[in-house]
Amino acid sequence: MKPENFNPRDYLPLNYYPWPNLINPHVDKIGKEMDDWIDNDYTFLSEKLRGKYKRQKQHYCMARMIPTASYERAVPCHRFIHFYDTLDDQMEFHTVEESEPILERLITILKGAQPLTDENAFFQHAALFRDEFLAFMPEIWLERFTEALHRCFKYGIQAEAPYKGTSTIPRLAQYMVIREYSVNMLPFFYLVDVEVNFVLPKFIEEHPIIQKLRTLAVRIIAWQNDIHSLPKELLLDTEVFNLVIVLQHEYNLSLEAALTETMRIHDADVAEFIILQENLPDFGIYQQQVQDYIKAIGIMIQGINTFYIVDTSRYVPDGFAWPERNSNE
Structure with missing residues (x-):
């Protein structure tokens, strides 16, 4: 098979x-708001990159991941997906040393610090979705969410940087460990x-x-992403x-x-997930809620695959928003 003959839908079709x-149902309304964030807040990005992000329609991805969320609960989730995807993209060529102060500052803000007026939209929007989440979620939830995000920063974005910086393909065993974090899905499961x-x-959490x-679920979405991208x-x-x-x-x-x-x-990972989903332990009075929680993660998996196929230009060669700099500039 030649690369130009490869079609991801031959492997992961719709449904x-x-x-x-x-x-x-709030997808279009929030999509207009996301376009406003891109145009009015993410102004440190070039007009070309902002145009690509609008065409990527990230709001459709989140809308398919949390389809039953109210408008008020969906807004910070959408703010987060644009923040995270854009941050990950624009750090593509960063070294660990370059990324460290940025990522640590973002974690500090999620733990309560206020962004400075001259800090860009990454920092401003981190504070915004933090406060929006805290309007209806308890502190323990934010702690779990922040810790999951921190782990993806440290063991994902930063762990893969040396390989990307030298164009070194990792050994399979190394890749399997790092990819669970670099696909950046752990914090998204807390949006359930x-x-x-x-x-x-x-x-139950532990x-x-x-x-x-x-x-x-992380692994399934990682392999899904690897095929579509x-x-x-x-x-x-x-x-x-x-x-x-x-x-x-x-x-x-x-x-x-x-x-x-x-x-x-x-x-094999999908089959194992389904076996565990259908044979959950007895969680007593929380049994139905846990079943609904795991089903919602499955809906996320399905929804992300649909997003790749139906909604976005993000993963086609000219649709991705590659950074307009590299670490040596």
């Missing part, structure tokens, strides 16, 4: 997963709490089955964090064989 395919208005009690279900990543030598590319290098596989192995890994 591939067993969960409902839904969308939030926002949607369903239920914060897991500590004994239960190994719940932790395993989250890990499997492969066309644009084959065009840039710094894009070495893709399971298909790693498998090709590790085992000297053709593109087609690496895709087959990627789908085998993906489908």
